[in-house]
Amino acid sequence: MQTLTYRFPAQEAAAHAIHVGVVASGDLEILLQPPAPGEPTDSVIVRVRTSVNGFDTVWHDVLQRFFARTPLAGSWELNDFGATPGVVNLRLRQAAEAAAS
Numbered sequence: 001m002q003t004l005t006y007r008f009p010a011q012e013a014a015a016h017a018i019h020v021g022v023v024a025s026g027d028l029e030i031l032l033q034p035p036a037p038g039e040p041t042d043s044v045i046v047r048v049r050t051s052v053n054g055f056d057t058v059w060h061d062v063l064q065r066f067f068a069r070t071p072l073a074g075s076w077e078l079n080d081f082g083a084t085p086g087v088v089n090l091r092l093r094q095a096a097e098a099a100a101s
Contacts, residue, residue, distance in 0.1 A: 004048040004056055006063055010073035013041040014099040021091045028083035030095045033075040041073040050080040062088050070096045 018032040035041050044067050048059055062085045070092070083091070 002048075002050050002053045002056075004050070004059055006046045006048070006060060008044040008046070008064065008067040008071070010042055010044045010067070010071040012072060014072050014074040016099065018095045018098045020094045020098060023079045023081050026082050026084070026087065028081070028088055028091045029079040030091050031077040031079075032072075032095050032099060033077075034099075035073055035075075044071065044073055044076060046076040046078065048078045048080060050078075052080070052082055058085065063092075066092045072096055072099060074099075 014032055014034040016034060018030070021027055021029045023029045046063055046067075048063075050059070066089060076095075078088075078091075080088075
């Protein structure tokens, strides 16, 4: 297991907590918590727990690309069990869409 932590700039805060996906073979679970009252809303904090070691650069690039288009502040927990970048992007979009509704 490897744990990675990233921070990206944000422009708006998630309105409520979100849970999408599952931790299963080739899938990804995302837990999103909005900033607590009084916490800054100008950054995204992402913690990735992955079963696959050595993909730090891939994770960074996929996340940086996503949050450049969707700068949604909050604490993002990603629990990975071998998800491909396409699945990661799908789950991130699902979480952002759910947070916007």
